[in-house]
Amino acid sequence: MQRNITAEILSIGDELLYGQIQDTNSHWISQQLDGIGVKVIRRTTVGDERKSILAAFAASASVADIILMTGGLGPTRDDLTKPLLAEYFQSDLVLVPEALEAIQGFFNKRGRELTSTNRQQAYLPEKCTYVHNPVGTAPGMWFEKDGKVWMSMPGVPHEMRYLMENFVIPKIKDIFPLPIIYHKMIKTVGIGESWLSDMISDWESSLPSHIKLAYLPSLGEVRLRLTATGNDQGTLANDVEKQVEKLLPLISKYVYGYNQDTLATVIGQLLNQRKKKLALAESCSGGYIAHLITGVAGSSDYFNGAIVPYHNTFKENVLGVRQHTLINHGAVSEETVIEMATKVREKFQADFGLSSSGIAGPGGGTADKPVGLVWIACSSTDGCFTRKLQLTEDRMVNIQLTATAALNLLRQTILKETE
Amino acid sequence: MQRNITAEILSIGDELLYGQIQDTNSHWISQQLDGIGVKVIRRTTVGDERKSILAAFAASASVADIILMTGGLGPTRDDLTKPLLAEYFQSDLVLVPEALEAIQGFFNKRGRELTSTNRQQAYLPEKCTYVHNPVGTAPGMWFEKDGKVWMSMPGVPHEMRYLMENFVIPKIKDIFPLPIIYHKMIKTVGIGESWLSDMISDWESSLPSHIKLAYLPSLGEVRLRLTATGNDQGTLANDVEKQVEKLLPLISKYVYGYNQDTLATVIGQLLNQRKKKLALAESCSGGYIAHLITGVAGSSDYFNGAIVPYHNTFKENVLGVRQHTLINHGAVSEETVIEMATKVREKFQADFGLSSSGIAGPGGGTADKPVGLVWIACSSTDGCFTRKLQLTEDRMVNIQLTATAALNLLRQTILKETE
Numbered sequence: 076m077q078r079n080i081t082a083e084i085l086s087i088g089d090e091l092l093y094g095q096i097q098d099t100n101s102h103w104i105s106q107q108l109d110g111i112g113v114k115v116i117r118r119t120t121v122g123d124e125r126k127s128i129l130a131a132f133a134a135s136a137s138v139a140d141i142i143l144m145t146g147g148l149g150p151t152r153d154d155l156t157k158p159l160l161a162e163y164f165q166s167d168l169v170l171v172p173e174a175l176e177a178i179q180g181f182f183n184k185r186g187r188e189l190t191s192t193n194r195q196q197a198y199l200p201e202k203c204t205y206v207h208n209p210v211g212t213a214p215g216m217w218f219e220k221d222g223k224v225w226m227s228m229p230g231v232p233h234e235m236r237y238l239m240e241n242f243v244i245p246k247i248k249d250i251f252p253l254p255i256i257y258h259k260m261i262k263t264v265g266i267g268e269s270w271l272s273d274m275i276s277d278w279e280s281s282l283p284s285h286i287k288l289a290y291l292p293s294l295g296e297v298r299l300r301l302t303a304t305g306n307d308q309g310t311l312a313n314d315v316e317k318q319v320e321k322l323l324p325l326i327s328k329y330v331y332g333y334n335q336d337t338l339a340t341v342i343g344q345l346l347n348q349r350k351k352k353l354a355l356a357e358s359c360s361g362g363y364i365a366h367l368i369t370g371v372a373g374s375s376d377y378f379n380g381a382i383v384p385y386h387n388t389f390k391e392n393v394l395g396v397r398q399h400t401l402i403n404h405g406a407v408s409e410e411t412v413i414e415m416a417t418k419v420r421e422k423f424q425a426d427f428g429l430s431s432s433g434i435a436g437p438g439g440g441t442a443d444k445p446v447g448l449v450w451i452a453c454s455s456t457d458g459c460f461t462r463k464l465q466l467t468e469d470r471m472v473n474i475q476l477t478a479t480a481a482l483n484l485l486r487q488t489i490l491k492e493t494e
Numbered sequence: 495m496q497r498n499i500t501a502e503i504l505s506i507g508d509e510l511l512y513g514q515i516q517d518t519n520s521h522w523i524s525q526q527l528d529g530i531g532v533k534v535i536r537r538t539t540v541g542d543e544r545k546s547i548l549a550a551f552a553a554s555a556s557v558a559d560i561i562l563m564t565g566g567l568g569p570t571r572d573d574l575t576k577p578l579l580a581e582y583f584q585s586d587l588v589l590v591p592e593a594l595e596a597i598q599g600f601f602n603k604r605g606r607e608l609t610s611t612n613r614q615q616a617y618l619p620e621k622c623t624y625v626h627n628p629v630g631t632a633p634g635m636w637f638e639k640d641g642k643v644w645m646s647m648p649g650v651p652h653e654m655r656y657l658m659e660n661f662v663i664p665k666i667k668d669i670f671p672l673p674i675i676y677h678k679m680i681k682t683v684g685i686g687e688s689w690l691s692d693m694i695s696d697w698e699s700s701l702p703s704h705i706k707l708a709y710l711p712s713l714g715e716v717r718l719r720l721t722a723t724g725n726d727q728g729t730l731a732n733d734v735e736k737q738v739e740k741l742l743p744l745i746s747k748y749v750y751g752y753n754q755d756t757l758a759t760v761i762g763q764l765l766n767q768r769k770k771k772l773a774l775a776e777s778c779s780g781g782y783i784a785h786l787i788t789g790v791a792g793s794s795d796y797f798n799g800a801i802v803p804y805h806n807t808f809k810e811n812v813l814g815v816r817q818h819t820l821i822n823h824g825a826v827s828e829e830t831v832i833e834m835a836t837k838v839r840e841k842f843q844a845d846f847g848l849s850s851s852g853i854a855g856p857g858g859g860t861a862d863k864p865v866g867l868v869w870i871a872c873s874s875t876d877g878c879f880t881r882k883l884q885l886t887e888d889r890m891v892n893i894q895l896t897a898t899a900a901l902n903l904l905r906q907t908i909l910k911e912t913e
Contacts, residue, residue, distance in 0.1 A: 090708060090710050091524070091537070092534040092536075092537065093524060093528045093534070093721075094521050094525030094526075094527075094534075095679075095717075095719065097521045098521065099516070101539075102517065105510070105511055106512075106513030109513055115512065116541065116543075117538065117539065117546065117550075118511065119536065119538050120536065120537040120538075121535070121536050122535065127536060134553070149709060149711065150687065150688045151688070151691045152691075153707070153709065184884070185884060187686075192688040192692055209887075210886060210887075210888065210891075212688075231713075233891055289514055300514075357781075361784055361787070361793075362776075362782070362785040362800055363781070363788075364781070365776075365781025365784070365785075365804075366780055366781040366782045366784075366785050366893075369780025369781060369802070369804060369854075369893075370889070370890060370893065372856055373857065375804055375805060375858075378804050379808055380801070380803045380805060380808045380812060381781055381804070382799070382801055383788070383802070385788060385793070385797050385799045385800070386797070386798045389798055389799045389841075393842065422808075423808055424807075435788075436791070438792065439794075470791055474789065
């Protein structure tokens with residue numbers, strides 16, 4: 076088989092080394108390269124320091140075909156990537172009119188003045204190919220030398236992603252002979268990694284050698300990724316789909332989607348197909364479920380609205396939960412989430428009403444209602460379904476797990492799979 | 495001045511390079527080392543491959559005094575760190591009775607049988623110091639050679655943290671003469687990095703050589719980090735605070751907090767101090783502002799609740815915006831956000847009502863109301879203040895920028911700094 080095309084990911088910035096920013100870029104870039112069959116062989120992070128950056132350039136060139144850099148492109152003094160690339164490629168910094176135009180446009184659009192510092196960003200190494208960055212002011216820079224390619228991108232995640240998706244990935248696919256890879260992601264929710272692996276272990280051991288399985292757990296979800304490597308896309312797709320057919324019966328009730336699907340996008344599709352509307356009453360999840368739903372483009376087609384009655388008074392006044400219920404059962408109770416779901420469904424004239432109430436923590440726990448206790452409910456024409464959750468001590472983790480469990484309860488209710 | 499004590503952080507594992515697991519360990523270790531004045535000069539991630547790992551060992555030894563490794567210590571065949579450390583330090587693997595005892599204890603405690611694979615974990619390079627790991631089965635390994643120290647730790651975050659806190663950090667402080675480091679982060683909002691740098695360039699050039707400045711931009715915010723290095727904590731704190739005093743007058747209206755502060759925590763403090771309550775009416779931000787507010791522990795003390803009237807019908811029915819306003823001015827208008835903010839403030843009996851309405855995109859834009867157009871308003875006893883924003887084409891970015899701008903408008907309203 077042909078040799079691997081290799082890549083090094085280079086992250087530049089003191090803020091990374093000092094632990095002030097978590098480097099999510101390298102992780103994301105790794106996933107993208109893996110997805111197109113490029114083998115990431117190393118990731119290196121260095122600070123804003125001439126010697127280390129130049130050493131990293133040389134080290135990368137010695138091991139990888141593709142060198143992808145992020146960071147150090149800001150207009151300020153501590154940003155060294157651009158001048159050092161110019162030095163490394165023995166190239167002068169010259170004004171690139173297109174770049175200046177783009178930066179000017181970026182500022183005009185926002186009705187802001189272009190400063191001399193911003194103008195500097197239009198000066199690029201003569202030997203690089205200018206790559207337009209419409210979502211920021213730092214241009215991308217593409218270099219080719221000795222059969223290796225280099226790309227320098229801003230460290231701002233959405234700018235880096237734009238350049239990767241619209242320029243780098245297509246360009247790499249175009250230049251390098253990459254093996255044919257077929258990925259299929261099976262998305263599961265509501266079951267832990269070890270239980271899942273026990274349920275599918277026979278199937279897993281029967282996988283052909285050209286298909287690999289990876290478990291990718293995240294909060295409340297486990298993604299199963301099948302990766303087939305070979306020479307023909309059609310054959311690989313076929314091989315993988317055959318395996319998925321065998322897998323599904325084993326775990327069908329936990330599978331909510333594939334590949335780019337998220338619980339929020341899948342729910343959007345289910346509601347649109349049925350022309351149904353959704354409303355939310357969020358207490359402990361505090362608006363996070365609404366954020367996940369409205370993060371999906373077009374969600375206004377099926378999402379009517381939400382109420383976050385954070386203080387109990389307003390569970391009563393604004394949402395209409397009966398005082399009697401709150402007093403006799405408390406805000407964190409099955410009775411309360413049922414009324415929350417039902418009332419919000421009425422108020423927003425929706426087909427489904429989803430609610431949450433719990434103790435997110437770290438404070439507020441009691442002996443009978445400890446931190447991490449959460450009730451969720453989904454009200455529909457088929458009735459109201461509830462779940463009791465006992466989560467963690469961590470507030471943010473509890474908010475996320477509540478949202479995942481609630482969205483899954485909604486999904487099951489729409490599909491009438493609540494048992 | 496004494497030279498820096500330097501460290502390299504080495505993460506080992508294919509799952510990192512393939513983007514299957516986000517490497518949070520390096521980030522956490524960076525923070526710990528930074529906190530004790532060790533200069534992290536590089537972070538490297540390599541896969542489970544003999545050649546790359548040995549090369550990484552040699553490269554680390556050539557640049558750092560301290561080499562901290564995580565990963566590759568599992569009992570399975572693809573875990574190479576231990577055998578390769580033995581090879582690198584020309585040392586045989588020998589059974590360490592204490593290690594075996596610890597592993598046995600770990601399994602007994604869980605009523606599980608010790609497998610031969612697990613027994614292997616008790617074999618360690620003869621030249622290393624065995625480091626007890628009570629929270630897992632992979633022991634830590636400490637090496638000292640040519641004035642450099644090496645520590646190998648499991649990749650499981652809580653195991654790594656235990657070993658760092660209970661062994662590595664104290665040991666490093668004990669062995670190396672560490673400088674004193676003092677950090678101060680100044681958090682700004684509502685101004686871009688380049689404008690900021692223009693406003694403070696004179697101050698920046700006048701900084702003493704032992705104080706360094708870094709710009710850390712993120713969506714809608716820029717953090718300024720001052721780092722002072724020396725021998726006395728008190729003196730450094732003093733030096734830095736003096737500089738901050740000089741800096742503040744130049745950018746006071748943009749500074750919202752320091753160090754760990756976020757807009758949401760600062761707003762929480764401002765509201766608590768004044769015993770004031772907050773309510774939200776979110777359209778285009780879709781619950782994200784509520785999520786940021788409720789992400790703060792104790793937010794129930796000052797956050798009464800939110801309404802997300804996503805569909806226009808409910809801006810009227812649930813929130814009480816006048817039909818007349820929606821028809822004559824549209825949902826995305828100054829008039830509408832003013833009514834949203836005022837109505838939600840009334841409904842939730844709050845002192846401040848904050849609202850947003852805009853076109854998040856990618857669809858829904860028109861000639862006079864393009865994607866990225868957002869109106870925000872903050873209603874208070876002093877009146878209602880509004881801002882018009884023209885943001886980006888990216889839905890998620892628009893949601894985040896809207897939240898940041900709205901929280902800042904709220905902060906200014908509370909402080910009566912709205913001009």
